[in-house]
Amino acid sequence: MEKKQITSSLWKRNLRKFFNNKLAVLGLAIMLVILFCCIAAPLITDYLPNAINLKELTQAPQSGHLFGTDKQGRDVFSRVLYGGRTSILIGVISSLMGSFIGVALGAIAGYFGGIIDAILVRISEIFSTFPQLILILVLVSIIGPGVFSLIVIFGVTGWMTTFRMIRTEFITLREETYVQVARAFGMSKRTIMFREILPNAFSPVIAATTINVAGFILSEAGLSFIGLGVPSGTPTWGNILNAAKGVDVITNFWWLWLIPGIVLSLFILGVNFVGDGLRDVLDPKQL
Amino acid sequence: MDENIILRVRKLNTSFKTEDGVIPIVKDVDFDVKRGTILAVVGESGCGKSVTMNSVCRLLGKNAQIEAEAIDYMQQEEDGSVHPVHMKDLTNTSKEMRALRGKEISMIFQDPMSSLNPVYKVGRQVMEALLQHQKMSKQEAMAQVIEMFKKLGIPDPENRVNNYPFEFSGGMKQRVVIAIAMINNPQLLIADEPTTALDVTIQAQIMELMVRLKEEQQKTIILITHNMGLVAETADEVAVMYMGRVVESGTADQIFAYPAHPYTDALMRSVPVLGAMEDGKELATIPGQTPNPKDVTDGCEFANRCDKCMDCCKTGLVGNHEVEPGHFVRCHLFDGKGVRS
Amino acid sequence: MGKFILKKCLMIIPMLFIISVLVFFAIRMTKADPVSWLIPADVVVSEENMEALRARYGLDAPLYVQYFRWIGNILRGDFGKSIVGGTSVATIIARSLPATFELAFGALIISSVIGITLGVLSAIHQNGPVDYIGRFIAVLGTSMPQFFFGIIMIQIFAIKLGWLPIGGRTDPSVVTFWDRAKYLILPTLTMSIAMISTLLKYSRNSMLEVLNKDYIKTARMKGISEKRVYITHALRNALRPVMVIIIFRLPLLIGGSVVIESVFSWPGISTQIVGATTSGDYPVIMVTTLLIAATILVSSVLLDIITALLDPRVRLGKE
Numbered sequence: 032m033e034k035k036q037i038t039s040s041l042w043k044r045n046l047r048k049f050f051n052n053k054l055a056v057l058g059l060a061i062m063l064v065i066l067f068c069c070i071a072a073p074l075i076t077d078y079l080p081n082a083i084n085l086k087e088l089t090q091a092p093q094s095g096h097l098f099g100t101d102k103q104g105r106d107v108f109s110r111v112l113y114g115g116r117t118s119i120l121i122g123v124i125s126s127l128m129g130s131f132i133g134v135a136l137g138a139i140a141g142y143f144g145g146i147i148d149a150i151l152v153r154i155s156e157i158f159s160t161f162p163q164l165i166l167i168l169v170l171v172s173i174i175g176p177g178v179f180s181l182i183v184i185f186g187v188t189g190w191m192t193t194f195r196m197i198r199t200e201f202i203t204l205r206e207e208t209y210v211q212v213a214r215a216f217g218m219s220k221r222t223i224m225f226r227e228i229l230p231n232a233f234s235p236v237i238a239a240t241t242i243n244v245a246g247f248i249l250s251e252a253g254l255s256f257i258g259l260g261v262p263s264g265t266p267t268w269g270n271i272l273n274a275a276k277g278v279d280v281i282t283n284f285w286w287l288w289l290i291p292g293i294v295l296s297l298f299i300l301g302v303n304f305v306g307d308g309l310r311d312v313l314d315p316k317q318l
Numbered sequence: 319m320d321e322n323i324i325l326r327v328r329k330l331n332t333s334f335k336t337e338d339g340v341i342p343i344v345k346d347v348d349f350d351v352k353r354g355t356i357l358a359v360v361g362e363s364g365c366g367k368s369v370t371m372n373s374v375c376r377l378l379g380k381n382a383q384i385e386a387e388a389i390d391y392m393q394q395e396e397d398g399s400v401h402p403v404h405m406k407d408l409t410n411t412s413k414e415m416r417a418l419r420g421k422e423i424s425m426i427f428q429d430p431m432s433s434l435n436p437v438y439k440v441g442r443q444v445m446e447a448l449l450q451h452q453k454m455s456k457q458e459a460m461a462q463v464i465e466m467f468k469k470l471g472i473p474d475p476e477n478r479v480n481n482y483p484f485e486f487s488g489g490m491k492q493r494v495v496i497a498i499a500m501i502n503n504p505q506l507l508i509a510d511e512p513t514t515a516l517d518v519t520i521q522a523q524i525m526e527l528m529v530r531l532k533e534e535q536q537k538t539i540i541l542i543t544h545n546m547g548l549v550a551e552t553a554d555e556v557a558v559m560y561m562g563r564v565v566e567s568g569t570a571d572q573i574f575a576y577p578a579h580p581y582t583d584a585l586m587r588s589v590p591v592l593g594a595m596e597d598g599k600e601l602a603t604i605p606g607q608t609p610n611p612k613d614v615t616d617g618c619e620f621a622n623r624c625d626k627c628m629d630c631c632k633t634g635l636v637g638n639h640e641v642e643p644g645h646f647v648r649c650h651l652f653d654g655k656g657v658r659s
Numbered sequence: 660m661g662k663f664i665l666k667k668c669l670m671i672i673p674m675l676f677i678i679s680v681l682v683f684f685a686i687r688m689t690k691a692d693p694v695s696w697l698i699p700a701d702v703v704v705s706e707e708n709m710e711a712l713r714a715r716y717g718l719d720a721p722l723y724v725q726y727f728r729w730i731g732n733i734l735r736g737d738f739g740k741s742i743v744g745g746t747s748v749a750t751i752i753a754r755s756l757p758a759t760f761e762l763a764f765g766a767l768i769i770s771s772v773i774g775i776t777l778g779v780l781s782a783i784h785q786n787g788p789v790d791y792i793g794r795f796i797a798v799l800g801t802s803m804p805q806f807f808f809g810i811i812m813i814q815i816f817a818i819k820l821g822w823l824p825i826g827g828r829t830d831p832s833v834v835t836f837w838d839r840a841k842y843l844i845l846p847t848l849t850m851s852i853a854m855i856s857t858l859l860k861y862s863r864n865s866m867l868e869v870l871n872k873d874y875i876k877t878a879r880m881k882g883i884s885e886k887r888v889y890i891t892h893a894l895r896n897a898l899r900p901v902m903v904i905i906i907f908r909l910p911l912l913i914g915g916s917v918v919i920e921s922v923f924s925w926p927g928i929s930t931q932i933v934g935a936t937t938s939g940d941y942p943v944i945m946v947t948t949l950l951i952a953a954t955i956l957v958s959s960v961l962l963d964i965i966t967a968l969l970d971p972r973v974r975l976g977k978e
Contacts, residue, residue: 051337157678168917168936173685245802252804257921257933272807276922278825281810282818292807300802377876380785411885419882432873437895447881498877 045312052311058304065298069115078106080113080266092286099286101274111291114266115298121181121267122248128186129247130240133193134233138224140194141201148198159191167250171259178261181254185247192239200232234313242306245299252295268295324506324538325351325374329387332366332373336381341611343369345562351506351555353392356532356539358553358570360546360585364608366562367542368428371508375425376410393422394505421451424499428511430491434483440494441479448501466497470527489520496527507531508540513548525552546586550574558582561611561619568645578647580624618650626651663967667960671953678952683726686941729945739942741935748946751931756950759927761839762919763912765847766854767905773851774858775901781859782866782897783889793859800856809849809922816845825923846923854912861904866897902962 049055068075078096084104092099098107140151158166167184174180204210205228213227248268254260255269256276263270268291275281275288332344344366351357359367373384389405408415427433435443444463445456452459460479467475470493483491492512499507509528513521529552531537543549549556549570557567558579566579577583584604606623618624621631630650639652713719717728732739738748781793817825823845869875870893878892917929924930928947935943 157674168932170685171936173688249804253806253918256804256806257918259933259936272804275810278813278818281814285814288807288810292804292810296803296807299804300798303798303802372876375880377879416882416884419880421882425876425880427873427876429873433877435874435878435892435896443877446878446883450881450883495877498881 048312049308052308054304055308055311058301058308060301061297062301062305065115065294065301066119069112069119072109072112072116076106076109076112078109080110081105081264091284092290098290099284101271101284101287102280107271107286107290110266110271111268111294114268114271114291115294117178117261117265118248118251118268118295119244119298121178121185121251121261122244125182125185125189125247126240126243128182129189129243130193130236131190132186133190134197134229134236136190137194137197138201138229141198142205142220142224142228144202151194152198155191155194158188167254168259171254176259176262178265181251181260185250189243189247192243193236196235196239197229197232200235201228204228204231235310238306238310238313241302241309245302245306248295248299248302322352323350324353324392325540326388326390326392327370327374327386328389329385330370330373330389331385332369332378333383334381335383340383343562343611344373347559347562347564349557349564349567351538351540353505353538354532354536355554356529356541356552357555357557358541358543358549359557359559360543360549361559362544362585362608364611365559367559368510369562370559371425371510371540371542374405375419375423375508376405376408376415377425378410391418391422391506393418417451420447420499420504421502422504423506423508424502424504425508426492426495426499426510426512429515430488430495431515433495434491436483439480439482440486444479444494444497444501447498451502463497463501466501467493470497470500471523472497487520488516489523492516492520492524493527496524500531503535504537506538506540508542510542511544512541514543514545521548528552558585561608563619563648564646565620565648566646568642572642572645576642576645578641578645578652579620579649580626580651581620618648664964667963671956671960674956675949675953678956679730679949680726682945682948682952683729684722686945687722687725733946733949738946741940741943743935743938743940743943748943751943752928752947752950755926755928755931758925759916759920759929761843762846762850762916762925762927765843766850766912769847770851770854770858771905774855775862775898777855778859778862778901779866779889779894779897781863782870785867790863793863797856797859800852800854800859803852804918805849805853806918806922808852809845809919812845812849813922846919846925849922850912850916850919858901858904862897862901865900866893869893869897872896902965905962 082105084100084106087096087100087104088102090096090100090104096106096108098111100106101110136151136155140148166188170184170187171180174183201224210223210227213223218227251260251267252269252272255267256273258273260269261267263273271291272288272295275284275291280287327347327349330344330347331342333340333342347366347370349357349359359370361367369378369382372378373382373386374389376384378384384406386406391403391405392400393403394400403414403418405415405418434440441460441463444466445459448454448459448462449456454462463479464475467478472478472490472493478486483494486494496512507528512528513524516524525548528539528541532539541548541553553570555568556570556573557564558573558581559565560581566573566577566582573582574586577586581604588603604623605625609619609622617632617634618627618636621627624631628650636648636650637653638646638648641647641652710719717725720728729739736749738752740747741751777789777793777796781790784790813825816823824842825845875888875892878888916925916927917933919925920927920929921933928951932944932947934940935947
């Protein structure tokens with residue numbers, strides 16, 4: 032009972048601290064607005080993202096087409112909204128998956144130590160010294176492009192930060208008295224690891240996961256931009272910007288690259304602000 | 319002004335700007351340090367004793383606000399004449415301030431492990447202080463450093479100057495720190511818990527070294543500590559601090575004979591003092607916890623833990639009473655009466 | 660110290676071995692038959708001819724035999740041939756790797772100088788104007804896709820102002836250093852922006868942490884100038900963790916050049932890898948990946964050694 036009260040007041044304090052951070056609140060607002068628009072895309076725009084209209088090629092922004100139209104006459108506004116759905120989905124799921132892998136491996140490495148720890152640390156070092164994009168390229172060439180394979184690839188290549196965090200926390204926490212007590216009570220290793228230690232080590236992971244969402248959305252954009260990400264049939268923020276590769280587009284059709292780029296950057300900015308805010312609240316030791 | 323006084327502090331107030339507003343840490347602190355004596359500033363951790371000294375030396379960050387009626391250092395020239403330096407008018411990094419640091423006033427910090435820069439040889443670190451204030455060649459400076467190491471009991475000084483801090487034990491490191499502090503022959507040495515991080519036997523050696531400095535070289539020492547035993551053994555004068563205020567001050571004899579403030583009394587009963595404790599008497603503890611500085615706004619800071627707390631203690635300011643000559647107590651118990659009445 | 664360096668260098672060998680195994684098997688385990696890439700889709704080839712083709716490329720042997728043959732050839736300096744153009748992989752690498760290195764090291768130098776300087780100044784003048792500018796740059800660098808920043812740079816400096824060329828270093832007129840430098844400016848700057856923001860954040864925090872240390876107070880109490888406190892006492896200690904970050908970021912620079920090379924049509928190794936990935940040119944993918952891994956390993960060992968040299972504890976062999 033008392034413990035519950037402490038936890039809830041801690042939550043209240045953390046919430047207050049988060050909402051005192053003006054940048055974090057601004058970030059949250061930007062993030063939520065864009066997220067809402069993407070989810071509610073069919074209610075906001077009547078255009079379908081892939082509907083080609085040869086009568087309205089490369090129209091500048093106007094009342095009918097808020098963000099103009101592209102070279103195939105597709106409505107850019109609608110493409111940005113629908114594209115956001117896929118991009119954000121990829122970012123969120125990949126980040127959750129990466130954190131899941133990182134937490135699991137980090138818990139094992141930190142709790143057991145010894146050879147298991149040494150091997151896992153080595154693996155994570157190999158993964159993090161290796162250029163992620165090259166790794167992704169190799170993996171793309173193996174499993175082929177697509178939303179699903181991108182998520183898998185991001186998850187597999189993006190677990191090292193959480194791994195390091197959880198591992199360090201576990202190494203310190205496993206020697207704490209309450210863990211010793213739990214061990215003396217004969218609790219199973221799994222219960223100790225995930226019920227007793229993990230909740231106390233988890234808060235930095237929340238912030239890291241949030242910030243990773245931003246990173247993966249950027250990676251998706253980069254990969255799709257060079258044509259190795261999501262196949263061009265599905266609109267994503269990266270695919271939309273892929274259309275802006277030519278010099279003629281950069282020179283003549285600013286709305287095709289500037290607007291999607293700004294929306295993407297704003298969303299990432301929002302996520303980063305929220306992530307930084309969360310980190311200040313949940314993990315004061317970190318950067 | 320009394321020529322025997324080397325440092326005079328009046329109405330020193332230091333507060334810190336934080337997210338939760340401005341928090342006062344040091345409140346209306348007054349004290350005098352007499353030349354050639356050891357003043358012990360005593361109190362629990364967080365009572366503001368370190369902040370007080372850091373305020374005097376201007377070592378606090380930009381979020382600290384320092385106000386004072388006077389912080390005067392009496393600088394003695396070679397011909398024996400004395401003139402005051404008004405330190406409260408100097409900025410943190412001014413030339414005048416820097417001329418005092420190391421040359422006139424030195425400071426030793428609590429943890430010798432972290433007081434030395436890990437990436438430089440110790441000889442170089444001591445030499446730097448010397449070369450800052452005196453014109454001489456590096457060879458001459460190094461010779462002086464070796465001389466100082468010898469004086470401070472660091473064995474094999476010719477080779478040890480070329481070692482890095484991590485190659486020294488805690489006690490030896492603290493000697494190096496003292497060497498840095500003493501190399502320019504300053505008059506006032508402020509030692510912030512100089513032995514807390516050390517083993518007991520090493521503690522005794524370091525304290526002996528400091529007492530010797532006072533006696534043989536007539537240095538003035540401000541010893542910041544929470545260790546009453548240390549105070550009893552070394553101090554001439556004592557100032558007891560609680561929650562940013564000096565609650566009691568006087569000579570060591572006065573304070574140990576008649577601990578007037580309930581806090582001083584409790585502090586003394588809670589610490590084993592060799593020889594000063596009667597057989598069979600139990601150690602007392604001070605009930606309750608030091609409150610958070612931002613929660614204390616009115617009344618006596620010690621009221622919530624004091625077993626002699628009265629209604630008048632909970633609001634308003636508490637007066638400072640001179641209960642016997644030179645012995646001051648900030649407590650309502652002595653409103654209008656002396657300590658021996 | 661010599662022992663430490665030797666130990667570090669010996670560590671490279673098993674790491675490289677593991678990476679080569681991973682690269683080889685990962686790429687060769689894909690279902691696609693490498694031979695099928697060799698034959699145009701509209702040509703019908705009998706199974707017999709396919710076998711002959713496999714035998715010619717040594718693809719009929721078991722995978723592990725192929726691996727040892729491959730690694731043996733590499734050790735002898737034979738990197739194999741591209742199955743698409745028939746050019747030797749060594750030639751492809753010799754042509755494209757220097758371009759990528761130019762880019763990566765240019766970006767490394769620019770971002771280290773700008774990032775660390777701004778970070779340290781932000782820490783010294785915490786909450787001052789420099790600090791705010793620094794924070795703004797840091798936010799910009801982490802929130803903008805590199806290629807988007809690159810496009811904006813092209814739009815402003817190449818198209819609007821016409822000061823700098825858009826891209827493509829392959830122009831025959833590019834001879835002198837200044838000619839090349841002109842081509843380098845936009846890509847390296849674009850590539851630096853993300854790294855600047857990371858280094859800025861790290862060096863700012865590291866510096867702030869160091870400035871709170873007791874030895875800084877000790878230094879101040881000696882009466883030395885603030886400049887000396889910062890440069891001699893704080894900077895050297897603050898830079899050590901930043902070096903570690905640089906080691907961790909190096910792979911990102913080389914790998915991160917993929918997008919930059921694409922934006923500025925830079926004839927680097929990443930462009931080759933992307934090309935090889937889309938056309939299934941496995942000899943090229945395998946060797947280039949291995950090469951990048953090797954470069955990164957070697958440079959991270961080098962940086963490890965440099966970092967150690969800054970720390971007397973490691974330098975004197977006592978940890």
